[in-house]
Amino acid sequence: MLDIAEELHRWVEQGRDVAVATVVAVGGSAPRRPGAALAVDSAGTAIGSVSGGCVEGAVYDLCQQALKDGETVLERFGYSDEDAFAVGLSCGGVIDILVTPIRADSAVRPVFAAALAAAARGEAAALARITAGPAGLLGRALLVRPGGSYEGGLGGHPELDRTAAGEARAMLDGGRTGTLEIGERGARCGQPLTLLVESSVPPPRMIVFGAIDFASALVRAGKFLGYHVTVCDARPVFTTAARFPDADEIVVAWPHRYLESTEVDGRTVLCVLTHDAKFDVPLLERALRLPVAFVGAMGSRRTHEDRAERLREIGVTELELARLHSPIGLDLGARTPEETALSIAAEIVAVRRGGSGVSLTGAHTPIHHDSRSAPAGRIGSVA
Structure with a gap:
């Protein structure tokens, strides 16, 4: 919702x-x-x-x-x-x-209104709703804030609300939406309740290092995927709003120094397009040690080998190097900046969703990698 x-x-x-x-x-x-x-x-x-x-x-x-x-x-x-x-x-x-x-006249309207207002403002909040359980509780809702406070109620024992709020907060901290089961009175025993927890969190960050033509196309692709996109480059003549009108933020700074000072998390994507050892080596040294979702760097295979050797010389381990997606992007035969941006975006999605990147035609891999199996049934109500 x-x-x-x-x-x-x-x-x-x-x-x-x-x-x-x-x-x-x-x-x-x-x-x-x-x-x-x-x-x-x-x-x-x-x-x-x-x-x-x-x-x-x-x-x-x-x-x-x-x-x-x-x-x-x-x-x-x-x-x-x-x-x-x-x-x-x-x-x-x-x-x-x-x-x-x-x-x-709906009892849940105040909770839904508060959840919608928070999400519309871009604030972090989680809405937990009962989707299966004892009669009369279906649809009851609880709104949970990042600090652990909550409003509304699930209509059961107070312990149920406290337990549900704790579980929902954990999912909110990870920016996750999904289902979970808890006991009717909050303990993980007895008649279970199934909750859908929807997390509303600020959009994940994509930081594009290198103010080049390829970066402009990647910014547009990142916005299309729902990222808050920052462009960072040390050269003020190239790092301008006129060249990157779709970027949410434009930063003129040495890339590694900016990365040291900015906030990242487990959903952040770092795309290094600087293509210059004096920029990308110190930047990647830091990037590969951060708990981010994706680190990719542009360049030829020869450039990649040279860059990897430079990183090893300054102490980057093989385990850390294994996190680097380089050359960045999937093999689409891309030539133009837009095609290259598409290949990079495709790799980011594949890493995020666990996809293989191979053509679905003739393949036997699942289309939706994060699907859970459920028994197929005829159309009708769920008891």
């Missing part, structure tokens, strides 16, 4: 009654991940998507029904031979959809 927070927040601020359908579990080749949402207001306006088109019509009808009766429902959409050309996922996947009415 937080993936459409900005528009949905406006709807709620305007006082509209809204029903939100959220993907809470997936199996097989499902097109969207947990947290993806479709929202419908009382006028019939819709935003978002839960399946890329496969079951949108049926989910839209569920949202309209929820607006009328005020009931939260959980529905499964799956594949079978009979369903293939009806309302189903012809790709062979299974998705569970939680439909929650957020009407003026």
Whole structure:
């Protein structure tokens, strides 16, 4: 749901009654991940998507029904031979959809409103909702802040809220969205509750070192992928807003000194396009020792070998060197800056998602590498 927070927040601020359908579990080749949402207001306006088109019509009808009766429902959409050309996922996947009415009289509206406001402002917050458990608790919600404070409630024992808040905060710290199970009263025993935890965190950083033409194309690719993009170069004549209008931040500084002073985390991507030993060797020495998601460097294979040898000479270990993606990018036969940016972006996605980078045609690798398996079922409600 937080993936459409900005528009949905406006709807709620305007006082509209809204029903939100959220993907809470997936199996097989499902097109969207947990947290993806479709929202419908009382006028019939819709935003978002839960399946890329496969079951949108049926989910839209569920949202309209929820607006009328005020009931939260959980529905499964799956594949079978009979369903293939009806309302189903012809790709062979299974998705569970939680439909929650957020009407003026809804008990969960204040919690949802606060979660949407935080996400729309770019603040860190996690929304935990019950997606499976005892009757009457379905859809109950808890909003958790980075410091551990929370608001709302799951409708059970106070220990349940405290335990859920702790688990949600751990997921928020990692910027993760997914499901977890806890005991009904907070202990990991007894009748379990399943929670969907959606984390809203500031966008991950991409830092592009080297103010060259290839960098301009990579900045655009990074923005398209949802990164907050910084361009850094020591040469002020090249490092300008006019050359990089799409960058969120432009820094004139020696790259290694900037990296020492700026904040990075486990989602940060570092792309070294400086292509000059006096810049990239001291920069990579530091970059390869940081807990970031990706470190890549541009250059020919000869340049890579020379750079690797220079790094070894200053004490970079083989284990640290193994983290370096160099030459950066996948083999697409790229020539232009835009094609090169695409190859780099593709490698970043492959590393992030565990992809192989090979063509899907004729391959036997899974399309969605982070999918969890779930039994395929006929269309119908989940008990």
